[in-house]
Every structure is written in C-alpha cells, then in structure tokens.
Amino acid sequence: MKKSLWTLLAVGWMAASSATPPAHLVDSLKSACQSEPDARKRVDILLNLKDLNDSSEDELYYSRKLFDEAAAVGDGFAVGASLGSLASYYISSPGAGDSLARILAQAEPLMRGSGMEGLGAYYRMVELARRIQVAGAEESARLCREYIDSVRTLPPGDVYEEASRLFLKGIAAFRLVSAEGNLQMERGLPFWNDELALLGRMRPTARRNFHANLITCLIAAYSSLEDQSGLVHAADGYLAMLDEYYRDPEIVRRRPYISKEMSYLVCYYSMCTSPLLDERNLQAYYERYRRFADSAAADAGNLLTNRQGFYTISAEYYNRRGDYPRALAYLDSLTVQLRPGGVTSQLVAISANKAKILERMGRYKEACGVYNEVVGLRDSLSSHRYAEKVGELEVQYGLDKAERDKALLLAQKRQNSLYFALTILLLAVIAVVYLWRNLLRIKHLQHNLSVESQRAQESERLKRDFMGSMSHEIRTPLNAISGFAELIAGEDLTEEERREFAQIIRDNTQLFTSLINDMLEVSQLDNTSAEMPRKLLDISKIIRAEMEHLPVKEGVEYRLELAAPEIVFPLHRSYVSLLVRELLKNAVKFTEQGSVTVECGLTGPDTLTLSVTDTGCGVEPGLAEKIFDRFYKGDPFAQGLGLGLSLCRLIVEKLGGTIALDTSYTGGARFVVTLRDA
Known part of the structure; x- marks a missing residue:
C-alpha cells in the first residue's frame, strides 16, 4: 500500500513536470500585463499567467506577484488562487513555517466570503500532516499525540476547522498504529468518512482541495480492507465533485487556463491499476479515463496533449491485465516522448519495467538487452545490480558466456569512466575554488589600495583646504x-x-x-576614543547662559522655547555648552533679518531633542550632509575655517547622539540634535 501511494506521487511529478504553457500565449499575456494600467485587470492577467505557468520554473514568480497585486486591490479569489504554489514552497522549505503563518494571516481576511474561503485552514492542515509524515517513527508518534491532546478541549470550529481536525485525527490514528510496525490505513477511515460528510458545506476550491487530500487516504484505506464497493463509491464521488468544480461559473470565467488533469489523474491512475477491482470495474474505469483523455478537458499544450499521463496509465493498465504487447507499445510511446529530454530516473524506470515485461513474456534475450541499456543509463549507480541480473538471466536460460562477460565488462568500464570523470571534476572544482579565493584576495587588496588612495587624496585635499583657510583666516x-x-x-x-x-x-x-x-x-x-563622562544637568540653564552672550543684531530676534522650566538629562557640561554655542554662532552668522529660535525638550523617557532654527539663507537639500564635512564652507568668502558644524557633529557623536539638517524646513535652516541616555 505504501508503495502504491509513492507511485501516485511519482505519476503526479511526471505529469506536472511535462506541462509546458504555449509560448505565444504567455508572451502575449506578459506584454498585456506590462501595459495594463488598471490594477484589477492586471490581476486577471496575472491569474492567467500563473495558471499557464503551473509547474514551470516561473510558477513561484507569478504566484508571488499575483498575491501581492491581488492583496493590494482586495481580490480574495485571486489571492486564494496564488496560495497553492506559495504554500507548497513554504511547507517544503525547512524553517519557513513562520512565513506560511504570516502569508495565511494576510490572506484569510481577504478570502473570507469569496470562493477561496477555507484555504487557510486547509494549508495549515497540510503543513502539520507533512511534518507527521516525514518525521521518524518516534517523532511522528509524539506529534500525533500532541495534536490529539491539543484538540480535545478546543470548542467547535467552522466547517473548515472541523474538517481539518477530522483529517488529522485519521492520520494520527493510523500513524500511531504504524509506529508499532503495522500499516493500517483503515484505522483512519471513521474520521475520514465524517470529514467527507462535511465537504458539501464548503466553498468550491476548499472543497476540491480537502477532497483531493482525502481521496488518496480513502483509496489506500479501502484497498487495505479489500472493500471494492467502498473504493468505487469513494472514487465516483471524487470524480463527480471535480466535474462540478470545473463547471463552476466563477472558475470558468476567471481561470480559463487552470490545469485540470492532475486532479483527475491521481484517481484514475489508482483505479485503472488497482489489484482490488474486478475485470468489469477495471475496464469501466479505463474506458472512462480514455474518454476523459480525448475530451476537451485536455487543454492545448498541457498534460494530456503530450500524452505522457495517458501512456503511463495505459501501460500500467494493460500490464495489470496481462496484455503485455499493448503494455510494451505504450511504454515505447512513453520512451519516445521522454527521450528528447535526456536521461532521467523516469526513463530508467520505464526501461526497467519494460525489461520485466519482456521477462514475463519469455523474451529473455530482449530482456537482457534492455537490462544492458538500463546499466548504461544508470552508469555506476546501479550497474552492479543490473549486471548481476544479466548474469542470472544468461546462466538460467543458457545465453552465451561471452555476451555475459561483455555486458559485465561494459558495466565495469562505465563505472571506471565515471570514477575518472568524478576525479577530474573534483580536481577542477578544487582548482576553481583555489583560483576564486586568490581572485577574491586580489580584489580585496585592490579595494583596500583604492580606499587608501582615496583617503590619501582626501587627506591631501583637506591639508590644502586647511592651509588655505589658515593662511587667510589667521592672517x-x-x-x-x-x-x-x-x-x-x-x-x-x-x-x-x-x-x-x-x-x-x-x-x-x-x-x-x-x-x-x-x-x-x-x-x-x-584623538579621544573613550566616551565622555556625563552627569545630570539642567540644559535649560546652559542654553540661557549661551544666549545671553549672543551679540545684539539689528532686525534679528532671539527666542527660547523650552518644553519645561527645567530639563534635566545626563550631559557633559563643557561640550554641550560648546555645541549650543557653535549652533547659535552659525545661525546668527547667516541670519540678517527675522529670528533665531532654540527649542529643547524630552521626547521620551531617555531621549532629549534640541533644535536651532533660523530665518537666514538656508541650505540646499543636496548639501545636507556635505555641510558637516571638515573645512567645508558654503560661501568660500565667509569668515571662519568651516569647522563649526563639523565640531558639532563630533561632539554629538561622542555623546552617542545624532545631528542633522531638517530638509523639510524651508524658511532658513534648522539643525536638530537628538541625544539618548546611554
């Protein structure tokens, strides 16, 4: 039973990986999306691009883009359509559980009331079920027991939460028994049948997703019980639900390119190859599948157009019935489809299956040849196993010993070639890594030289500026x-x-x-690296003292606006006095008319803000950082060395704060100092 479930997954992977969207249609939609100004119409185009690129390398890109743009316009249906790929990525990525929780928290309010309602509960259920399935026996049992304990005291939830709990209870029921060495899927059947009864109350997409998860468990459980009628009833109900879902007006209107085949394929594969079904039911399901494969449900350029799914199911069906010639014919067709893509594990598996069928037909020499081909395809990874099989066939059925030795020699030769290639590859990788490290080191040295050169040039420039300023300002x-x-x-x-x-x-x-x-x-x-010693001081007194020394300037008013009469904060008296003095001196220098205003106050329990505002000529926003450079003067003919603001920044940084020009103020210049209590 476990093997059959893995087979279903393998078929799903094969089918999905073979789907390729029509390039001309995708290009046309991409062009339309780039030029469409209407956000809601762009979401509809992205929804089509996402569906056309399902299982392609661009699937995740379009899903992310669709989610972001649909969320921005509040389109819950499109948000839900994007979740499948995003949730699959987060669920399969270790440590991304928080990302899944965040994206579902953002999506659920948008999906509420839409056709996508309930998907949040579904993906949370899938995430926990996957953790239970991939964990080791002890960890899996612990997770199951923890989950059962956690839901015992929970109040009843909505239909989606209740369905999730029933599904996970069923998983826990059979996994706890499986931990003891018995794989009994039927232990979960009572819970899954109760969940099945709830599906009719769900919104369309949630119903399809919950049912798709449920059908694999129901098929496995009824197969374990050898209950043919239960198996047929479960499969028919699932297929009928899919037919109804893909006829839903909103799905037809908004998702014309949605991939339908995989939903059907998993069920049809199980039913067309089930050893439990009698000849009549087996043939009936295969005929239904043939009609489905030839119907309009097979979209152009998608899964059933390239027929890989059809060939796979047909080969398994005829192999199951013992019609080996037809099974071989479908395997040959499948090989022709896959061979242009190069050697894959799927192609190797098909060749191995073909060899087994030839062996059952008594065509031992052909079987030996196919096994030789498998040896070639898998190189050294499986060469010993298949070479031994070749030897057994040749001994058993009297094939020529020289041919057997030739096959073994070929396998050994290919194995040696692979070892040689791997050795060369390893040496090449080591050489590349060595050269790359040297290149990085050289680039690092070049970067350091460039930085030092720039520093030297800057130092030379500062020295020239300093000497020029000194020769003028001191003289x-x-x-x-x-x-x-x-x-x-x-x-x-x-x-x-x-x-x-x-x-x-x-x-x-x-x-x-x-x-x-x-x-x-x-x-x-x-030259001081140590922090300045500070003690509690009333900065309002320092500001008043500095403002008392300001020169009287005709047409200029000095203002002091304090948030409180006393503003006590840990400060260094002399340097804060110097800071206030330099800021006031700068403001007075460039203000001919108007006012110079000092504002100060505590803006938090450990934050002090001081600002000096003038109505002078102001500073261009592009020079907001440049003015703090040492020896920089906006007016080269102005008095001074250009050290005032540079000195202010040095003091503020030593006090653990920041100083900046407020570029939003356009009536002059405003410098804002923020100090924090370390």
Missing part, C-alpha cells in the same frame, strides 16, 4: 591687530577713536582665539 585678525595696534600708539587720535580701535583689536583677538580653540577642540575629539 586677517593678526593683520587687524597689528595694524590697529600701530594706529592706537599714535598721539594724534581722539579718545573715541582710541576706544574704537581698542574694540577692534579685542574683537579680532577674540576671533583669533576662537579659531585656535576650534582647531584644538577638533583635534582633541579626534
């Missing part, structure tokens, strides 16, 4: 001091002129001192 106050000192020594000056010249000397001395202090502060901060 200016020194010239003023020297010149006015000579003038003040003259005897023909009035007292008022002496006072004016003395003030000019004091101002230039202060300017000179300020320039030197800025350079010293920048140098000290650059």
